[in-house]
Amino acid sequence: VMGGECIAIKTYGKRIDKMVIKNPVASKIAFGENPKSCYGRDEKMPQTRMAIAALLREHLKKAEEYLEQIELYMEHEDHDKPEYDMKMESLLPVLRGEIPFKVHAHRADDMFTAIRIAKEFDIKLTLDHCTEGHLIADELAEEGYPVIVGPSLSERSKIELRNLTFDTPGILSNEGLQVSLMTDHPVIPVQYLPICAGIAVKHGMKKEKALEAITINPAKTLGIDERVGSIEVGKDADIVIWDNDPFELQSNVLVTIIDGKIVYEK
Template sequence: MKAFYNGTILKGDGTEVHDSALLIDRGKIVDIVGEDTIPEDSTKIDVRGGYITPGLIDVHTHLGVSEQGIGKEGADFNETSHPATPEIRALDGCNPREEGFLHALASGVTTVQVLPGSANVIGGEMFTMKTAGEILDEMVIQSPSGMKAALGENPKGVYGGKGKRPITRMGVAAVFREQLYGAIDYIEKRKQGNADVHLGYEQLAKVLRKEIPFRIHAHRADDIITALRLQKEFGFKLTLEHGTEGHYIPDFLKEQGVSISVGPTMSPKSKVETKNKGWQTVMEFELRNMNYAITTDHPVIAINYLVQSASEAVKAGLKQSAAFRAITSNAARHLGLEDQVGELHSGMDADVVIWTGHPFLYTTTLVSTWIHGERVHSFEQ
């Protein structure tokens, strides 16, 4: 058993614990106890007045499928051969040796979701994983964790530029509906034994059976509402990805009960649909007690700036505890992993980060990162 002591514990739910020790054993968190009750047989790890936090979570990345510094050879995140490719899986294009994973560990990010890109109306399956390891299949937590879809400028630009549908937002929604109706028809024919296997429809069937959610890229308020209209039509589970103009319709979104991944807010306003980007989005969501996560959309913003993204939200007016939840417990809830990661309490994965000070302080240094109770990064290395 290991005991981290002599520091402030940020549990991930917004609370701080003092004069206590975090106990971990066999890859799991055992308990938080008073420092005077640390079991005698524990291996004691003195954090020297620093901070002990859960591993950070980035819910929307392209780690390993959009490799840094390589260009076309490392671009395995958009299968632009057709505007709807539900048959593909990000898992099959992910390189766990991409240097972005090292940057994740060095900045305390221990859990990520890896998605296909947003060139296609339906882009394929995504998965969640831990950021340390050599064998991708041993790093995976959920596969699949959702089905990617995208509304707005991206699919319009990619396929409109080729002179084929979708050219308009109307065309984007039509392609989406065609795919879902095709899958519904396929499911019925398969039940009757009248259809050959269709991989894309098989994977969409998981969405229609509510085994996995659609995670829909939508920046503008009208695209967000289109995503919710489609959800109402077909009854699938849904998270919104980006939600840039969500601050224009926060009460409507609150009524829908949808979780939203917000970001990459630190990036430039690179296109029309992100011109109204700002930290007001997460502040409006926080006022309404909505579930939201802050993301880098790596490599749009490098994953090592996840904690800085959250701290920028604090500078803009978001409470510090709320910003930290957005990259820990809220993020875990967005992924459906709230019983496994994102907080420090009994039974959770022993994913722990040690810092010299509060993670949001500019002068704070990460000391070490631990996954399943094993140290996977150390500043001294």
């Protein structure tokens, strides 16, 4: 149910420590068939969607109590310091509102469960995959959480993908939501992200919004838009130059620039 912390990195470099943009950038949790199928087949919890929600609530409540003990220790010298717990420590940035939960959720009911829990604990979240988002677009627009749609260029490999469609990004964008697109690499190799954006345009997404969905919107969603996501004075010089419209299948990358250095040239 809880996968761990996420990190944002550049896609080029010799040493990962020097490629980091922000760490941590989010914390990953999962709803639906993935945790069910992973543990249920071994007759372990969680085997149901109710159990997924219960486990998440239980650990968030424990983390809240852990945080309370830390704060009491910081405020009162005579209060015992709680025993260090790495799992609880990883949830503190979430509870403090410093980073969001990245919520793996395909079905509408899973997204509503995630939103319900986020409100209970006053935490931020992003809705990742959002496969049935088009079915509840008005409700998601009312809530206003960032959505990350994809992978759409794939088969319906599990039952919760039965409503998979390339119409989703456009419908959500037209409702005013901050939409990003993903390929769920390596499910769909990340180099096909511009093609997925082009198909989304074909299915009703405005072209400018599709470009935002693979540039500035992901940066905003991850809280790194002060450095990347658009070409502006003061930001990292991360630029790609194409020989044609990047949404067209025949287009090629001519030059890739990261941190002001040419790292690829055709």
